[in-house]
Amino acid sequence: MWLSFWRTIDRFSLLHFKYVTNELRRIKVVHEFNKDVVIELLQSIVEIVTYGDRHDPAIFECFMEYQVLGEFVRILKNSRNASLEAPLLQYLSIMIQNMDTDNAVFYCLSNGYINTIITHQFEFERGDLASYYVSFLRAVSSKLNTDTLCLLVKVHEDAIVSFPLYTEAIKFAYHKENMIQTAIRAITLNIYNVGDDMLYQFVTAHPVANYFSDLVLTIHKRCLHLDGIPDTGDTCTNDHTGKLQLECDTIMDDLYYLKDILSVGEPRLSKMVTQNLISFLVLPIMLHTLYSDQSNGLTLSPITSLYVLTCLVQVVEGKDMVNFVASSVIHASLSSVMLELLEEVTDVGICPTSSTCEKDYHQPEILDDFRKSYLFGWMKEYIPSNSRFLKSNDFDAQKERSGLLGYIFSDDHGLLLTALMLLLVLAESKDTEFKLATMIGVSRATTGMQQTNHLSPSTMMDQSIFLKHMPEILNALLNILASQPPPSVLIQWHTGWFLRKMLFFHKNQLSDVSSHLFNVSFERSCKSLQEELNGSWFDHIPDIFKTEWTSCKNALEEPTQSKDPFLLMELGGQKHSSSGNGGDITPALPWQRMINAVKVLVLHLQLKPFIFGGDPFENPLVNFKTNSLAVSGRKYVSDLSSASFGSEIALGSGIPCKISFSKVGSRDIFVLPVARGMSGKLFLVEKHPLHSKRGVVIAIAPLAGLNPKADEKHRTWLHLQIREFEPVIPLGKNKRDTQASSSSIDEQDGRWTLGFSDANACEAARLSICEEISRQRSCVETLLAPFLLQQCSPDHTK
Structure with missing residues (x-):
């Protein structure tokens, strides 16, 4: 019979529930020494009640008989230890959230226990008690409906005179923690959706209704704060844009809450x-x-x-x-x-x-x-x-x-x-309203919608702000594109979007002034890209061109209602940002300058059919495939286009020289520049120990950007500028930004210096590298020539 004493106690049984409840009732005052015991008892009670609500009705009947929720209130009032408040609120939240039966919900919300807890004088300054309290309020609000509302309000003469759940909740509407603010909004929406006439009368009557005016006034204050973010002129910095975005997101959240x-x-x-x-x-x-x-x-x-x-x-x-x-x-x-x-x-x-x-x-x-x-x-x-x-x-x-x-x-x-x-x-x-929409624009008047206010389509279109001022609007937009110095790429792309919108409704022929403005801007964009063909990133222009074409097309076709309102703040912040390089870059960033030049040219190419008529262009490089020097896993390759680090290749026309790496010291090598179509690489090859006519590739650098120069004091030294990174271009994906990854080039530190036996050998190596670069650049220029020669002649504007 001694085995019965060791039998495992069923912690979810009615017997155990009565035991822990009686233990809790024996505790008169909570102090430092029994605090942990009380917390364990509260946790056990909540677990058993939650279980009983779903599986054993007898447990919840005992919960009501013993007035256990009243014991929670008593413990809260008689506690001399404030650290008990947070776990008590937490366990109550869990219990209320997990109640499924109507009887359980009705009991918990009745007898005034919940309102007593809500109005208890908590010391919210201590720790994170406020978050537990608001979570408790949210749990209670989730059980509100037209039947349970009456259990939490006090009514006098058919009017609600007290509703602690609501009035106490909105006191935290502007708490410093965003999660608490979000929870309060969820609580209020739960209350508003109850659908009770007296409730709506209560929340819209003074002084409770001040919550709505305070909310709108807070939005106005946020707008003033947004307006006060200093404009240092360097508006493209991440810090400035981040501050703008944060404030705009907060305002948008407030507006969505009002919605x-x-x-x-x-x-x-x-x-x-x-x-x-x-x-x-x-x-x-x-x-x-x-x-x-x-x-x-x-x-x-x-x-x-x-x-x-x-x-x-x-x-x-x-x-x-x-x-x-x-x-x-x-x-x-x-x-x-x-x-x-x-x-x-x-x-x-x-x-x-x-x-x-x-x-x-x-x-x-x-x-x-x-x-x-x-x-x-x-x-x-x-x-x-x-x-x-x-x-x-x-x-x-x-x-x-x-x-x-x-x-x-x-x-x-x-x-x-x-x-x-x-x-x-x-x-x-x-x-x-149809009339108002037509007086502003022409989108409604041209869609065949039912006319109202007894106005004919022609009359309403004559009243349209857009149509009445279309020539001036078009000239204003084209003036932005043609302004000098040019605005940032961001403003030019948005201007292009507006132009396409306006030109869609403009049926008349453009004036000579408008056509001239577009031509000026177009020719300047072509010139900018031609300059980049002599830059250090010309080999990536075709890939960027292909990617940006799709991005620009999608951007121009984006519906008005899907436009992010934040772009307005971006446009406002760009007012001081202008430079010959597109407004938001410096000469120290040639990679971004090249991308911006491509973006601007692509924009003009896609706007041209809308300016002068004709069908919109399809992506001219849709079938373009980069003729790159592929990476090969073979040990020996006869085709240099497939050579990679560690490959064995024929020395061929390689020029002998020396190079010193910081890790391995001076080494005898051969330099071998190779251009294949629009791709080009410079190989540094070390002679194979067993094959006199072969070498092993120890380093690779792109030809573009090498800018080979002989040292003025040491004519046998050849300096090569190596690009610090190789970009990752998401071809085939609709992304506007092209990312730069860490370099995949081995043994590079941004600059190489090659030593030759004499000045003639050094000059021969320089000429050989320049020749291969010119061959590579020529292929890129040939591919892009049709687009760079599309400047509109005066005949096109007639």
Whole structure:
């Protein structure tokens, strides 16, 4: 019978559950000496309850009978050791998350235990307690529905007067840890999706509703911080771009969160979010960016403002929001009539018989059109009567303002492109009203969509901002490409994208000025690439050309709505970045300079058919295969094109010389330059000990970039410049960037010096190397000649 005492205890049995529960009930106060025991008991209880909820109903019945959750609350209140709080919250989170049955969920949320824990005065300054607390709140919110909500709220006269889960959660909305911020947003969305009328009344009523205004004001502060990132002129640095990207990502996350709230589909919730967006973000941006040319130090720059508006249209979307922005953009170019009407809206409300409306304006049709616009309607509904946005001296109602069109024809390339981007996004948005979309662009008017507002297609197209100003827009874009010094490659590619968009709708013949601007830019791009044929990376131009052709084609065909809004900030940051090498490189980076030259030429080649007509080019090098010197595993090769390190090759025309390596000292070798088509290598060969006419390859370097020069003081020395790396070109993959890998060339240190027996032998070696380089370069020039000779003659522009 003694064996029964050694029988293993079933830790998931009802008997064991009662045992650990009784042990917990015996503990009156938690202190340093029994803390670990209490934590083990809490862990055991949670494990058994979770198991019992799924497999043994008797366990959970005992859990309710013993009021175990109340014991958790008692332990929390009577604890003298704050280190117990984190594990207690953790175990409760695990238990609630893993409850499957409705009875278990209802019991845990009833009796006020959860609310008592939520409102407990935790010391969040200690360690990572806040993360455990927020995880607990998230676990509770995951069990909310229309049936369980009543267990966590206090109701008085058909109205929720207390909801600790929500009010305590939003206190952590701006916690310094991003994971906690994300968890809070998940909690609030869980609550918003419950679908209870009293709940929506509670969250949209003061003071709880301040959460929404605080959220929008925080976005505005982030925009100001983004605007304050210093522009040192060296905007292409990773540090500057990284800071911009980080801030932009944060703003985008905030906007996506607002979109999720709007997606709940509850009218009161949607109106609350939209009202705050309009009042505290969109309207101030519109007024200061589009209607005022002054700044009070608290306003955003035009670049940042246009970025935020574009993000709103692309991310937040929504018919009302998009059309409000579209209407604002259109009416931004009106006279002071609009500002007087806006003042009337915000000061005294809308009155059809007001004195302002009875004035005899010079543009009655514009005034009437504005009264019918989304902007006017939204001002009536969403802007409070005590608004002071339009009571500032910053707005001179007597001054004409050109609005967004002023940016389109700005000398600042970044402003021009970002303004165009906003217009395109609005014109092509599925939420933009047909009339507004057509007044901005022409995409809707040419797609056969149903016409509205009793306007004919021709009338609406005549109103189009794009069509009305198309010649000026095209010239402005072409001026960017033809500017001197040339802008960065980033700006040129984006400019090309805009050009293709505009030319798609432009049916008229280009002016001579436009054609000349393109020719100037095209010829300059050809010249830049011709210069690179004399550079140290000319042998890689065909491969880069082939790769960049596909990348450029995909970039030009990219839909507007899929464009990353961050490019607006990139364009704005590139305004000081310009140089003869493409704006974002230095002479110390010949590899990147060569790539940029190829990118710019490829861009012009693909734009040419849209400029002068004709079918777009297919990839001219689609069937091009590099004729490289292959790597061979054979010990002896007769074809030098397959030779590699360690191969045995015929010495042939190799020139004897000496070289000194830091690791192995001076060695007698033969130098053998070889060009095969567009590929070329320089072999350093050591004579074979057993075969007098053979040698073993001990080092290989590319011919391109060698730049052989005889030493001025020692005419028997020949200096060779070795490229420091060999690139990895992802041929056949759609990648814009070509990476550089560590060198695969053996025994190289960036420069070799070869010693010859006399000056004549040194000169002969130099001439031999130059001859092979010229042969290799000639093959590359022959391949690229058709593209470099495609400059448009004056006849093409007639």
